[in-house]
Amino acid sequence: MAKPPKEATIPTDPALNPASGSGASATEGAETQSKKGAKKAEAKAKKEAEKARKAAEREAQQAASGSGPSEDLAKENYGDITPTTTISAERVNLRKIGEEYLGKTVKVRAWIQNARMQGAKMAFVELREEGNWTIQGVVSASAEGKPVSKQMVKWIGGLKLESFVAVEATVQKPLEPVKSTKVSGYELHLVKCYLVASAPEVLGLGLGAASRAVGSLAEEEEKGETASAATAVEGLSINEGTPVASLATHLNNPAMHKRAPVSQAIADIRIAVEDYFCEYLRAHRFKKFHPPSLIGAASEGGANVFKLPYFEKEAFLAQSPQFYKQFEIAGGRKRVYCVGPVFRAENSNTPRHMTEFIGLDLEMEIEEHYHEVMHMLEGVLLHIFKGLSENYREEIELIRTIYPSEEFLLPKDGHEVRLTFAEGQALLRAEGPPEFKDVKDNEDMSTPQEKALGALVRKKFGTDFYVLDKFPVDARPFYAMPDPANPEVTNAYDFMMRGQEILSGGQRLHLPHELEAMIRRKGLDPNQPGIKEYVDVFRSVGVPPHGGGGIGLDRVVAWYLNLPSVHLVCDYPRTPKRLSP
Amino acid sequence: MAKPPKEATIPTDPALNPASGSGASATEGAETQSKKGAKKAEAKAKKEAEKARKAAEREAQQAASGSGPSEDLAKENYGDITPTTTISAERVNLRKIGEEYLGKTVKVRAWIQNARMQGAKMAFVELREEGNWTIQGVVSASAEGKPVSKQMVKWIGGLKLESFVAVEATVQKPLEPVKSTKVSGYELHLVKCYLVASAPEVLGLGLGAASRAVGSLAEEEEKGETASAATAVEGLSINEGTPVASLATHLNNPAMHKRAPVSQAIADIRIAVEDYFCEYLRAHRFKKFHPPSLIGAASEGGANVFKLPYFEKEAFLAQSPQFYKQFEIAGGRKRVYCVGPVFRAENSNTPRHMTEFIGLDLEMEIEEHYHEVMHMLEGVLLHIFKGLSENYREEIELIRTIYPSEEFLLPKDGHEVRLTFAEGQALLRAEGPPEFKDVKDNEDMSTPQEKALGALVRKKFGTDFYVLDKFPVDARPFYAMPDPANPEVTNAYDFMMRGQEILSGGQRLHLPHELEAMIRRKGLDPNQPGIKEYVDVFRSVGVPPHGGGGIGLDRVVAWYLNLPSVHLVCDYPRTPKRLSP
Incomplete structure (x- = not known):
């Protein structure tokens, strides 16, 4: 027994298809198998399974009416779980199964990734736990002395995909390594199987398509x-x-969608990006804080802000933690960071935009020059890239089988690439596509311009990560510090990944009279609601020079992995058209 | 020189008052000094300072008009900072100043916590950096060969409190330890001082009152x-x-408010609580995710929800991440946690309530019994309390000088205190105040009841931290799992600190037909907007048993420290009356 089913008899579950790329099993599949042979075999297997299921149903009905051909001696060992069900064997996670468990009886809890009959007395299941830890399970009514009945085998063979079961089984070595599961050197011989939660007859999205x-x-x-x-x-x-x-x-x-190994790998990388961000900043004495989402006035001009009734007043949803990061600096916190949602009421239906997204933000005192901040931001991003590249290889490779991407190129250590905005525009004029022959140094870049420049930078400097510094005053908000040497540009920058912006930041105005003058230059009133409260903080105490930046978490992940949309990264993306689930 | 000013001549800054409790300096102040003597001395000092300032002003005017009595040989060494100002000495943080810097010239950036003249040729300043690291600075025009002028001394003596300066100074030992500053064994002899950002003439809140x-x-x-x-x-x-x-x-x-050392200590403890929470859960294989704030329908019945226009539709602000935590479990993530804002449109103006607050939430699969979840929640909270008690002693003691509190009592290791709701009510009836003689087992507890019970538990079990389990069905939302042994109570609990709730949680219904039945029992429709999308997830796949809980971050900090309000903990509290700053 325990010989794994041949490739040709393998089942109807799309997740087992190498082409579907659902995790490790996918890349280990039989790539030599011809499509035709597989199709035939698969059709046969389907027929067989259907036959077996019907027979099982018949028998179950007979058993229920007391007229069954044989008493079910195993009826305590399978079926719906009840409050009194017990499995006393040691609980083992699939990822832990190894030599030390060989021959032992264990308890496992897992999803049914696949289930099928082989003849009338044997069933194979694929069990899955923790993303993509899969193992083959076998149950057979032919073994002597085992508390397994034909009825039990048929019940297991007919379990619905993506149901959740609790199982007692002995760990055995298969005759040949199991190619279709991540755990290939062991299989589970089921002696008990209880249904904890059944999936429906038809899934809204199969694991194959989800993968x-x-x-x-x-x-x-x-x-x-x-x-x-x-x-x-x-x-x-x-x-x-x-x-x-x-x-x-x-x-x-x-x-x-979330059960697909590719989704879990993306989610794990997203967590890692956030964790590396926090880890690096904590090590550099940054302190976390939480800015509010509800604010009393539309702060940055009033466009693209969500507004809501708030008791007898109205409130707005914060578009960024900008003002609050600066209040923390004014409050003597020196270096601060925050991670949380920000909101944009922008009717942009692109793969780059969401109406709510997680920002990774920092702000810090500047001692001598704003490039201290830029250096810190480069440092935290390089720390993230290094961490992913060193510790998330498996996840990255898995994602690449589904969303192919070239390796993300980094600048050589200590040779970060920084262009001024003017240098970038000059490069575009000189070497970019013809439509950018006349781009201006005092006008903001469009997305196509950014992408074209990204391609040029990759060719010239061999990096997918670089900084565009010294944006023109007209392309920046009122709190951006002008360059003391050239007041038409600012000490403000964007960070780019594969030609797309992932970070905006810069030095801020910290003296109230300079701030007021710039607010007026932008056509705003330093005493209008939302702005007055901000300027008041700089009027109320002495605030040292400072700067920072805000990183879009989902963009970093999406562009690092070259995914087609940030909506594949965000846990629950929000767009003008989507508010649910 | 460099003898620190005597206590009696100490200055007008309220932050130096032992009674004001502003950090380490406060507890080290001269407690023996009589109030009367201090008053007299202080009045004298004030007069002197005023005289000195006027003289300095006169001299400055004379200097400006070229008719000054003496040329200012130090004019490059002080004044407003400019883009060309340089201080080439080594930059040292105040907390690093020690024996190895004795006699060396250093650069320091700090706030002016105090500044005053002593005679016409000497000034004392108190410099502050990073919360409560304070040091005494001295500047004297009488020293030979030093680039210090009388004008410079007077300018420094007249600096406005809470201005930010960059200083060059040599590190010296004072003749006697300086009692009024945290760094007592060293002082700074200023040779250059530049004003980076000036505070206004009058502060809206002085550091003394803020402390x-x-x-x-x-x-x-x-x-x-x-x-x-x-x-x-x-x-x-x-x-x-x-x-x-x-x-x-x-x-x-x-x-x-934030510059006060007590506020910084509270903020640091708040960060620690969050960090310990995440650290413990990561170590227990929990995965972070981010639930959305914007949702398409009011999920839990519709009361107390903020509603806003959302393009052509309407949106709501999430009251909790409950549904999304459960979606993650359905998505195969096994154990998840999240940290983020939740929103309650509740017109409650109490020290316990905010309209936006940070929730620390977790959800996990249950293998055998929901007490696994309770045990995890006890574990994470005990980890937090242990971390605070071991690593935040100094902050806790500082806070206690301002907000006194008794030590937070914990249960003995492995002897966590868990009462059922019915046991709690019975205790109240038997030993509580007379007004609780008739409390019922099937009615939720009021805040006064909770507090009275907390006092009884402290007396009886010697702990300020305990669990109230098995709440009645009527006191819990529709997703709470009833106790299989007694369907009138639930597998749901609250966690209490000093008699106040800080956590609500429990096991959830995971089978769609049971969920639907309970929704109907609560008078709701399983197919109404907001609820249908939720039930659909349980209909769409098999979901294993699971449970969790949500912790109010600010409540944990506030009740641990016995603070009078959560509004002292939250970085930017939001209440029905406050949306700004």
Whole structure:
């Protein structure tokens, strides 16, 4: 027994298809197998499984009516879990199964990733835990002295995909390594199996489709496509090509979208980016704080701000923690950072935009020059990139099987690439596409300009990460510090990844009279609501020079991995069209 | 030279008053000094300082008009900082000043905590950096060969409190330890001093008042009191008693409120609580995620929810990450946590309530029993209390000089105190105040009941931290799992600190038909907007049993330290009456 099923008899679950790339199992699949052979085999397997299920149903009915051909001696060992169900074996996580458990009986809790009958007396299941830890489970009614009945085997073989089970099993070595599961050197021989929570007959999104690259990014399609993708995925053979589900279908089926190993890998990398950010800043004596989301006035001019009734007044949702970071500096905190949501009421339906996103923000005192801040920001981002590259190889490679990307190029140590805005525009004029022959040094860059410049920088300097410094005054908000040597540009910068902005920052005006003058130059009134409260802080005490920056968490992850959209990174993306789930 | 000024001649700055409790200096002050003597001395010092300032002004005017009595040979060494100002000495943080810097020239950047003339040729300043690192600075025009002029001394002696300066100075040992500063064994002999940012003539809140316990907690008083507190603090002698400022005055002067060492200590402890929370959960394989703040429907019944226009639709602000934590579990993440703002549109003006606050939330799969979750929550909180008690002694003691508190009592290791709700009510009936003689087992507790029970538990079990388990079904939301042994109570609990709730949690219903039945029992419709999307997730896949809890970050800090209000903990508290700054 325990010989793993041959590739050709492998099942209807799309997650096992190498082409679907669902985790480690996908890359280990039988790549030599022809599509035709597979199709045939798969059709046969399907037929068999269907036959077996029907037989099991018949038998179960007979058993229930007391007219069964044989008494079920194992009826205590399977079925729906109850409050009195007990499995007394040692609980082991799938990732821990190894030589020391060989021959032992263990307790496992896992999802049914696949289940099928092999003849009438044997069933194979694939069990999954913690993202993509999968193992083959076998149950057989033919073994002597085992408390397994035919009815039990059939019940297990008919379990619905993505149900959750609790299992007692002995750990055995398979005759050949199991190619379709991550744990290939061991398999589980089931002696008890209880259904903790059943999945429905039809999944809204199968694990196979959830594990493929998203198709359409357009939210408009969401209505029609959900249903068709659902039936299509479940009904189709993997070898005819698991259907591609749209981003909308993914997001409308959060549980299945998140269960795909690729989603879990992206989520894990997102956590790592945030953790590396905090770790680096804590090590550099930054202190965390929490700015408010609810504010009393639209702070930065009033455009693109969400407004809401607030008891007898009105409130706004903060577009950035900018003012509050500066209040912390005024409050003597020297170096601060924060991680939290910011809100933009912007009707932008692009793969770069969300109406709510997580900002990684910092602000610090400047001692001599604002490049101290720039250096800190380069430092924290390089720390993040280094951490990912050293500790998240497996996740990155897994994601690449689904979303291919070239390695993210970094500048040589200590040779960070910094261009001034004017240098960038000059490079675009000289070597960029013809449409950018006349770009101006005092006008902000468009997204296509940024991307073209990113390509030029990659070619010239061999890096996907660089800084664009000294933005023109007209492209920056009123709190940006002008360059003392050239008041038409600012001590403010953007950081770029693969030609797209991921960070905006700079030195801020810290003297109240200079701040007031710039506010007026921008056509605003230093005493208007929302701005007065801000300027008042600088009037109220002496505030040292300071600067900072804000990083878009999802953009860093998306552009590092070359994903098609930040909506694949954010846990629950919010767009003008999406507020749910 | 360099003998520190005698206590009796000490200055007008309220921050130096032992009674004001502003950091280490406060507890080291001359407690033996009589109030009367101090008053007299202080008045004398004030007069002297005023005389000196006037003389300095006269001289400065004479110097400016070229008719000065003496040329200012030090004019390059002081004044407003300019882009070309340089101090080439080694930059040293005040906390690093020690034996190895004795006799060396260093660069320091700091706030002027105090400045005063001593005669016409000498000035003393108190410099502050990083919360409460203070050191005495001395500048004297009488030393031979030093580039210090009388004009420079007078300019330094007249610097406004809470201005920010850059200084070059040599580190010296004072003749006697300086009692009024945290660094008592060294002082700085200034040779250069540049004003980086000046404070105004009058502060809205002096450091002395900012360092005292807040007076009134009522937000209503905020208008009138700000001004009177401001002038009162600046004008009054510390020994007549630094005036008390209301909470509103504190919050209206964020920069000065935050500069007080007590505020910085509270902020540091708040960060520590959050960090310990995350550290413990990461070590237990929890994964972070970010729930959205903007949601498409009022999820938990619709009361107390902020609503806002959202493009052509409407949106709501999430009251908790509850549903999203559960979606993560459904998505196979096993154990998750999140830290972020939640919103309550509740018109509660109490020291316990805010309309926006930071929640520390977790959710995890349950393997056998929901007490696994309770145990994890006890574990993370005990980890926090242990961390604070071991590593934040200095901060706790500093805070206690201003907000006295008894030590926070913990249960003996492994003997956590858990009462059922019914046991708690029985204890109240038997041993509580007479008004609680008839409390019922199926009715939720009021705040006074909770506090009375907390006092009883402290007396009986010697702990300020305990769990109240098995709340009645009617006191819990629809997603709470009923106790299989007694369907009138739930597998849900509150955690209490000093008799006040800091955490609510429990096991959740994970099977869709049970969830639907409970939703109906609560008089809601499982298919109404906001609830349907939630139930759909449980219909869409098999979801294992799970539970969790949500901790109010500011409450943990406030009740641990016995502070009078969570508004003293939150960085920028939001209440029905406060949205700014």
